[in-house]
Amino acid sequence: RQELHPGDVVTYIVDRNINYTNVCVADCQFCAFYRRPKHAEGYVLSFEEIGRKIDEAKQLGAVQILMQGGHNPYIPFDWYLDLLRYIKRHHAIHIHGFSPSEVDFFSTRFRLSAAEVIRALLAAGLDSIPGGGGEILVQDVRDRVARKKAGADRWLEVMEIAHGLGMKTSVTMMYGLGETLADRIEHLVRVREVQARTGGFTAFITWPLQPEHTEMEGTPKTDAITYLRTVAIARLVLDNVPNLQASWVTMGLKVGQVS
Template identity: 80%
Template structure:
């Protein structure tokens, strides 16, 4: 648990609430250079494959899902997923991010067979199944978290994405995603994955009507888990995209809030090695500015993205554009793998 009366919490909250934007940026940039003294910004070429949009979680912030039996519901075939992987590899892609809705009609064996199919016919790094999906599998199939993760790993899972983190404060989750894994359970999935040898990313989606103290608590909870496991490779934050969702009445947060939030994350999460800019939601230019607010990674070229775009955000970028934005920001662009190891030579 997080003690909101603790001096370090109060200090972080005061900094987030009261420091000027440039002061926060300077502190975050200094923290970034301390961890990454090399003048490099990394990026990855991957594809976000949403294997199904059928979901029973009913999250108020999601415009992507369809209820069971909806005419627009789908489940991709193995062959469709394989073709998407082949298209990705033709562009130099090195991993797939595979996630989907909480679909009550898919048996657990399907997921295992899918990963074996991918590894056999379209070998690539599988960054898959968010903590909320893994929790759903455990409940749906009467398994422990450890049993689910062990079976997924045996079938080919390589790492776990940080999707479904939202705000790791239960009161907030009860209001917007009551049927999905709670804050404690989400973190339990991550700790279990780390204990079983998997690396994971971790995220925060803000703008759900939470307080700034809730955001700081989220960061402190991530810090606590990382202190125990060291399993988080990177942190990514982005704002709610409220269009076409049940939260459309909430105001969209601005670029200043995004930069402040990423900056305080870099300052608080001194034990998480990488911070990823979120150009997909904020646009390429703010993504570039974010490199001076704590980010050392430009994220994914994002050959395919469906969830954020369903809510109306449609930023796209080519590889030369991404490399130019990084270089124009004063950094050397380098392609990486999921574990942040560099796979190309500097130009």
């Protein structure tokens, strides 16, 4: 860490998470956010609503938006491209959006290769890709809790394709899904191997499952010590990833400071 970031100072940016739709057909067991198609609480934000959220964020000093959403089968591909163009036309802000799971969904839904999807998003204004949907990159685990979403190999493949096209990305790990410690290490090693080939990951973020209001409600929650140990191990394994992001929103400010 001292070689990459000398001193005892850490940095942060102000950004805002914008979920453009909560309609989703992935049916992940750990998700409290999504609603099935035609559910009364399902929504798709208008461009103007998204623009207002960006304005609010910029007034608080935001320089980036994290933009993700559900796998909504009713939104055409041009909508996403038009959204990116709209944002870039009206706002000077970094767009960190569309996880590998979303890219894979677009690829399948619109019969495009992942490279074609990413090229189109890049041309429309996307600046970088978040690591959403990574969970645990071990297929047995994903088959239990997120079997309709991009598999472990595909998730990593999309990331490698993005890196090959010059797109930087973050990478994540959500633990506490019933995986073993060996599964967590396998996840980290796979990330390290991709990074050794591409150098495209800018930051690693990890956090524990939040089971409330999900199909996994009742799953024992992990504690702050487990989180700090996970961060420490990630630092050792992922010495080729230049930044580690503290999950203070999930873990609380004090634990975030310690991490």
